[in-house]
Amino acid sequence: MGAIIWFIVALVLGGLELLVGEFTLLMLAGGALAGAGVALTGAPLWASTVAFALVSVGLLVFLRPALKKRLHKPMLLDTSPKALIGNQAEVIEPVDGGTGQVRLDGSIWSARSMDPSHTFTVGERVTVVSIDGSTAVVWKEP
DSSP: OHHHHHHHHHHHHHHHHHHHOSSHHHHHHHHHHHHHHHHHTTOOHHHHHHHHHHHHHHIIIIIHHHHHHHHTOOOOOOOSGGGGTTOEEEEEEOBOSSOOEEEETTEEEEEEESSTTOOBOTTOEEEEEEEETTEEEEEOOO
16 A cells, blocks of 8 residues: 555656656655655565655755756857858859859858869769868768
8 A cells, every 4th residue: 555655656746847847856756666666565664765765865966966967958059150060062063172162051152172183063962071261171972
C-alpha cells in the first residue's frame, strides 16, 4: 500500500512540474519514486522516507543545476558572414581562382576557388570554405 502512495505522490509532483518548469518538483518526484522502490521491498515507512529525502536532496544538489544550465542556455544567432562557412552554394557564373558568382543562402555572392587552378562550372554545388571580405571561397570535394 505504501508503494502505491509513493507512486501517486511522484505522479502529482511530476504533473505539477509541468506547470512550474523549474525542475524542483521533478527532483522531488524522483525522490518519491525512490521511496516507492524501497517500499516495494517491504521496508518500513521510515526507510522509504529516508530514501525519499536522500535521493531528493541528491537530485536537487547535483542534477538540477546541470539540467538548468544545459536547458536554459541562451541561443545565439550568428548573423555575420562567417556563419555561412560550410553551407552549400550553387555556381551561377563559372568560378575560377579569381572570379565567379554563386547563389548562397538566397543571395548572389562573388566567389573564387580555393585552388586557383580549379574551375567550377555553372550548376555545380560547392561548399563555402571561408569568407574573404565579400567573396566566398569555395571548394568541391572530389
